[in-house]
Amino acid sequence: MIKHVIFDLGNVLLNFKPRQFLKKYTNDSERIDQFIKKVTSSDKWLMLDRGLVPVSEIEDNLKEKYPEDIDLLDPFFKNWLEMLTPIKKNVKILYMLKQRGYSLYALSNFIKEAFEYVTQKYTFFELFDGMVISYRVKTIKPEEKIFSILIKRYNLSPKTCLYIDDTKRFIAVGESIGFNVIHYDSAVKLTDEFEIYGMLND
Structure with a gap:
């Protein structure tokens, strides 16, 4: 029972649909897929789930590692809670x-x-x-x-x-x-x- x-x-x-959320900022589906791999499907994101680091630290780390994605990283981390x-x-x-x-x-x-x-x-x-x-x-x-x-x-x-x-x-x-x-x-x-x-x- x-x-x-x-x-x-x-x-x-x-x-929680990052792919759908990111379409507000780019129509490039391949780029969205790569962004998700780099961010929300990454080991660094799991560190957040484990409560080991704050979001701000991961944001800074990713911006340093992927400067070519700054145009997506900025709005993502500013607005991601809206998802x-x-x-x-x-x-x-x-x-x-x-x-x-x-x-x-x-x-x-x-x-x-x-x-x-x-x-x-x-x-x-x-x-x-x-x-x-x-x-x-x-x-x-x-x-x-x-x-x-x-x-x-x-x-x-x-x-x-x-x-x-x-x-x-x-x-x-x-x-x-x-x-x-x-x-x-x-x-x-x-x-x-x-x-x-x-x-x-x-």
Whole structure:
């Protein structure tokens, strides 16, 4: 029986689409792909998720390393938090689950500056009974340690948990731990998935 629902944040409850965001500054799709590899898909970005360095340090480092991209790096680092907007249809489900008595948790790789921004801006974070965020615990998904922290901190039994994430390799770790899982993408209708578990039925 499901009692607890664990949500990833990025691209499950909050949009994070750098490719789409960068189209405001260039129409060169190849350049956008290269920029993403250099920045948001880089090891340096993972250092931010781990909470090891501030965004300002990574920004300075990347501008020094890639001066040819300064025309993209400047607006990106000035405005990137604007990407983090709610996925309204999924946020609505948080309220539905809360009303039905489920406890809600967040388990997410997230940067300190971004997390402070979204938690101040969006009230739905008040619905969570607990959150384990990568920069706070200095470990990231798919490392099993971050899952273990969540389980131990909130005394959760994996078989009573339903875990939703948009990344397959993170889902695989959750499944190996014993979570029930939903691999989310934009084509998935979460209400249908929850109804399979009998969670949103009246």
